[in-house]
Amino acid sequence: MIVLTNITLQRGSENLLEKTSLTIYESRRVALVGRNGCGKSSLFELLLGKISPEEGDVAIPSGCRIAHMVQEITESHRTAMAYVLDGHEQFRATQAAIVEAEETNNPKGLSKHYETMEVIGGFQLEHQAAQLLHGLGFANEELGKVVNSFSGGWRIRLNLAKALMSPSDVLLLDEPTNHLDLDTTFWLEQWLKRYPGTLIVISHDRDFIDNVAKEIVHIETKKLHLYKGNYSGFERQRSEKLALQKANFEKQQRQIKHIQSFITRFKAKASKAKQAQSRIKQLSNMEIVASVQIDSPFRFEFAVNEKMSNPLIALRDIDLGYGKKKVLGNVGLGLHPGARIGLLGVNGAGKSTLIKGITGDLIPLAGEIVKGEHCHIGYFAQHQLQALDLTASASAHIQRISPQASEQQIRNFLGGFNFHGEKAVEPIKPFSGGEKARLALAIIVWQNPNVLLLDEPTNHLDLDMRSALTLALQGFTGALIVVSHDRHLLRHSVDEYLLIHQGRVNTFDGTLEDYHRWISAGETKVAVRSAHEKPGESAVKTNKKLQRKQSADVRRAQAPIKNRIKRIERKIERTQNRLKLVETHLGDDLIYQPDQKARLEGLIFEQTDLQKQIESLEESWLDLSEQLDVILCR
Numbered sequence: 001m002i003v004l005t006n007i008t009l010q011r012g013s014e015n016l017l018e019k020t021s022l023t024i025y026e027s028r029r030v031a032l033v034g035r036n037g038c039g040k041s042s043l044f045e046l047l048l049g050k051i052s053p054e055e056g057d058v059a060i061p062s063g064c065r066i067a068h069m070v071q072e073i074t075e076s077h078r079t080a081m082a083y084v085l086d087g088h089e090q091f092r093a094t095q096a097a098i099v100e101a102e103e104t105n106n107p108k109g110l111s112k113h114y115e116t117m118e119v120i121g122g123f124q125l126e127h128q129a130a131q132l133l134h135g136l137g138f139a140n141e142e143l144g145k146v147v148n149s150f151s152g153g154w155r156i157r158l159n160l161a162k163a164l165m166s167p168s169d170v171l172l173l174d175e176p177t178n179h180l181d182l183d184t185t186f187w188l189e190q191w192l193k194r195y196p197g198t199l200i201v202i203s204h205d206r207d208f209i210d211n212v213a214k215e216i217v218h219i220e221t222k223k224l225h226l227y228k229g230n231y232s233g234f235e236r237q238r239s240e241k242l243a244l245q246k247a248n249f250e251k252q253q254r255q256i257k258h259i260q261s262f263i264t265r266f267k268a269k270a271s272k273a274k275q276a277q278s279r280i281k282q283l284s285n286m287e288i289v290a291s292v293q294i295d296s297p298f299r300f301e302f303a304v305n306e307k308m309s310n311p312l313i314a315l316r317d318i319d320l321g322y323g324k325k326k327v328l329g330n331v332g333l334g335l336h337p338g339a340r341i342g343l344l345g346v347n348g349a350g351k352s353t354l355i356k357g358i359t360g361d362l363i364p365l366a367g368e369i370v371k372g373e374h375c376h377i378g379y380f381a382q383h384q385l386q387a388l389d390l391t392a393s394a395s396a397h398i399q400r401i402s403p404q405a406s407e408q409q410i411r412n413f414l415g416g417f418n419f420h421g422e423k424a425v426e427p428i429k430p431f432s433g434g435e436k437a438r439l440a441l442a443i444i445v446w447q448n449p450n451v452l453l454l455d456e457p458t459n460h461l462d463l464d465m466r467s468a469l470t471l472a473l474q475g476f477t478g479a480l481i482v483v484s485h486d487r488h489l490l491r492h493s494v495d496e497y498l499l500i501h502q503g504r505v506n507t508f509d510g511t512l513e514d515y516h517r518w519i520s521a522g523e524t525k526v527a528v529r530s531a532h533e534k535p536g537e538s539a540v541k542t543n544k545k546l547q548r549k550q551s552a553d554v555r556r557a558q559a560p561i562k563n564r565i566k567r568i569e570r571k572i573e574r575t576q577n578r579l580k581l582v583e584t585h586l587g588d589d590l591i592y593q594p595d596q597k598a599r600l601e602g603l604i605f606e607q608t609d610l611q612k613q614i615e616s617l618e619e620s621w622l623d624l625s626e627q628l629d630v631i632l633c634r
Helices: 040-047 080-085 089-103 107-119 122-135 152-165 182-194 206-212 231-266 270-285 351-359 394-401 407-415 433-446 463-474 487-493 512-521 544-586 594-633
Strands: 002-011 014-024 029-033 055-059 066-068 170-174 198-202 215-220 223-228 313-322 325-335 340-344 366-371 377-380 451-455 479-483 496-501 504-508 528-530
Touching: 002 040, 014 055, 014 215, 014 223, 029 040, 029 206, 029 231, 040 170, 040 198, 066 152, 080 122, 080 152, 089 107, 089 122, 107 122, 122 152, 122 182, 152 170, 152 182, 182 206, 182 512, 198 206, 206 231, 206 487, 215 231, 223 231, 313 351, 325 351, 325 504, 340 351, 340 487, 351 377, 351 451, 351 479, 377 433, 394 407, 394 433, 407 433, 433 463, 463 487, 479 487, 487 512, 544 594
Parallel strands: 029 198, 029 215, 066 170, 170 198, 340 479, 340 496, 377 451, 451 479
Antiparallel strands: 002 014, 002 055, 215 223, 313 325, 313 366, 496 504, 504 528
């Protein structure tokens, strides 16, 4: 159990947290959320012992093993496999002890160290490390490559693998999905669901949080606010809380206005002076309800050029690749105004290659790409951040594109991306990754493209900015192609999917959930058709009678499992309600009086038992849900 009591945490001259407390129980799965700069990463540093609080206490059980994912890009000449195995410190120490015992001819010590290796499962660790690396997208031939040979994003994946390799009671992950694609994000979710310790994760990916977290800690107004449930549940609870707060604020403001009116009218009258002083004291002692600040700081939209070609771009039987190596073959695709396409495919399948072909950054090996007269491409990829001029301001970047634009126009525009005041005119060198990503997006929006090509646009963006981007894309009337591991953005921005698989680009007839099952199965179980075809033109005709029979078989197989799931859900709800009641009693100061010792011990015992019951029920629910998925995939 991790207990923070009346913590005040400072960075520079600013308090990030002020006199706030939090308890995280053993084996809980917690997501830490809040706006950029609110103190999420600093809280991790506090838990790791890298910084100390200005006030308050941090209680972590002695001997607690904490593993964390390093965000810095590592320089190392060790191989990927060796680097990841370094995460298991006891394994490395035992290895070294075995070598020393062999060199000093110490058979007794050697026997002891081999026993230790057996106990810690050391003889299977290389296989486990290989599985981790494969799950995170590394090919077999890459396991022996040195760390320095990988790009920054892949080195961050190695840092993640190293953290997962480390035996731990508490696992701290800071933006683990930032450099992952959709497939490796699916894999990581499944791994974390099996992790037996306490998980605390910082993430701006709604679906990822929904799938791995069961509690949310929200940093707001320099306080730590704990919510039960996943991110969707947190949003509902917080909206209800804010609505209540808003009502209380308005009620209090009416009360304050009434009191102030009384003071103003009667303060000078001798007969009413005492009552007026009483009202002044009442006002000074009133605990002010904060005004609700829920509006996002981001507001922008894509203003498309009035003239648009149709099609905007046509790909005619093109092959794409690098040098003599062909990555994609015989690609035919027409991009029309209003097209909203998400690209799916495993890492390395060619998603970015297709986008580079459309932008013209990659010349086709065969075929042709025809762009309409009124085609204006806006392209976002991670290398766009490196192309920014670090010595220039955000305003200067826009001014260079449109010298005729006034300073006020530019400032108004940049305000929609939360670049206000000096932030709009100071050099961007000290900007965070999120701020640079926002600027790169702002530059694209400013140029009014009618074709948007977005390759992982949400990396480094917080939840507010992701929501603003999703809303802006919903109003975009041009053609859109997106590659993203952010499923919330995909679900709410695109209408169709293209699957890039084995060098071909095909229409994917299914949802993201279907794609997840397809990836998990390791083979195509969801129908795909040529991107040239229109829906309904598939050459294979389905036997409707057989289809109805198969559907009936599926429903019969599902029925008993669904009934068991409903029973478990009802039991979970009852157990959670009882747990809430017990925790309410534990929150009463009177229970800690000496004469309540027996009752207190009983409540603590019941709390622990109820928590275990809920965990067991949730595991049963998950197992049954997976059985349903298997039936659906048949």
